[in-house]
Amino acid sequence: xxxxxxxxxxxxxxxxxxxxxxxxxxxxxxxxxxxxxxxxxxxxxxxxxxxxxxxxxxxxxxxxxxxxxxxxxxxxxxxxxxxxxxxxxxxxxxxxxxxxxxxxxxxxxxxxxxxxxxxxxxxxxxxxxxxxxxxxxxxxxxxxxxxxxxxxxxxxxxxxxxxxxxxxxxxxxxxxxxxxxxxxxxxxxxxxxxxxxxxxxxxxxxxxxxxxxxxxxxxxxxxxxxxxxxxxxxxxxxxxxxxxxxxxxxxxxxxxxxxxxxxxxxxxxxxxxxxxxxxxxxxxxxxxxxxxxx
Numbered sequence: 001x002x003x004x005x006x007x008x009x010x011x012x013x014x015x016x017x018x019x020x021x022x023x024x025x026x027x028x029x030x031x032x033x034x035x036x037x038x039x040x041x042x043x044x045x046x047x048x049x050x051x052x053x054x055x056x057x058x059x060x061x062x063x064x065x066x067x068x069x070x071x072x073x074x075x076x077x078x079x080x081x082x083x084x085x086x087x088x089x090x091x092x093x094x095x096x097x098x099x100x101x102x103x104x105x106x107x108x109x110x111x112x113x114x115x116x117x118x119x120x121x122x123x124x125x126x127x128x129x130x131x132x133x134x135x136x137x138x139x140x141x142x143x144x145x146x147x148x149x150x151x152x153x154x155x156x157x158x159x160x161x162x163x164x165x166x167x168x169x170x171x172x173x174x175x176x177x178x179x180x181x182x183x184x185x186x187x188x189x190x191x192x193x194x195x196x197x198x199x200x201x202x203x204x205x206x207x208x209x210x211x212x213x214x215x216x217x218x219x220x221x222x223x224x225x226x227x228x229x230x231x232x233x234x235x236x237x238x239x240x241x242x243x244x245x246x247x248x249x250x251x252x253x254x255x256x257x258x259x260x261x262x263x264x265x266x267x268x269x270x271x272x273x274x275x276x277x278x279x280x281x282x283x284x285x286x287x288x289x290x291x292x293x294x
Contacts, residue, residue: 013037099125182206185286186271191224195273198235199287201266208261210288211254213247215280223248224283225274230260235268244274247283265294 002011013028019038026039071078081094099107107125114120122130137143151160151169159170168178186199208228215222224247229238242258263269271285 015039180290181209181288182291183286183288185284187282187284188271188273189282191273191276191280191283193273193276197271197273199269199271201233201268202263203265205265205292205294206263206289207292208241208258208263208287208289210256211242211245211285212251212288213245213253213283213285214249214251215247215283216249217251218249219278220249222278222280224276224280226283226285227272227274228285228287229270229272230263231268231270233266233268235270238270238272241269247285262292263289 002009004010015028015037019036022039028037029040030036031038069079083092083094085092097109099109101107103126105125108122109125110121110123111119112121118132119130120132124130145159145161147161147163149162149164151162153160153169153171153175156171156173159168161167162169162177166180170176170178184200186197188195188197211228213224213226215224225244226247227244228241230241231238239260241260241263242254245252245254269287273283
């Protein structure tokens with residue numbers, strides 16, 4: 001039924017009396033299945049002047065209720081937030097989640113479950129991330145893990161970098177340490193002047209940081225002059241790493257400055273023996289080095 005006042009036309013909508021039992025907050029809606037109007041829950045308070053085209057900042061208040069969005073979409077994105085500004089003039093956050101109760105352990109920003117309700121992914125209020133699936137960073141140029149001075153690594157699977165001494169610490173059955181610092185030692189019995197010993201061939205580039213040596217610690221007035229060389233991949237054309245070192249009964253070391261401390265990958269290291277003073281039964285040489293990135 002319709003009527004008019006000469007300016008506007010008005011319509012009277014018929015609602016079955018069985019649909020007139022209402023409660024606070026319900027709104028009138030059309031039910032296409034029954035081809036009739038009925039009162040239904042409004043779904044909350046919408047303060048946008050037009051939710052599809054708002055003209056002011058506003059909010060939707062769900063109060064203390066759980067609101068579930070459902071979709072039967074088979075292919076594509078169920079929910080997409082798209083910023084169409086072609087040139088952002090400042091930092092713009094596409095999705096921001098905020099709790100009033102800061103750092104409460106009961107607060108979870110995001111949680112993803114499978115159909116059985118099993119947890120698959122979670123982001124806690126303290127920033128902690130839980131994932132029960134494969135995390136793929138294959139396309140990233142780098143990944144930063146926990147790092148700092150004496151980080152706490154005390155549970156199975158934990159890993160961190162201790163920046164105090166550049167150590168990688170991980171926890172298996174206990175806390176374990178991987179260091180970029182390496183050493184190799186050689187003991188030569190009854191060294192003779194002009195001896196030349198092939199030590200090892202490098203797998204990766206290394207940098208020699210220290211050379212220590214000693215002869216017959218229980219004796220005195222004995223010494224051996226050593227000279228460490230870098231040779232090529234065939235063991236030829238050796239170039240001295242540093243000046244010669246005179247190894248004595250108290251021990252000796254290089255002067256801390258190397259003229260050729262950077263050793264290429266796949267080069268050989270050679271040890272040349274020089275002047276031998278006294279009856280030396282053994283000389284021990286330890287080479288300290290770091291493995292370098294290629």
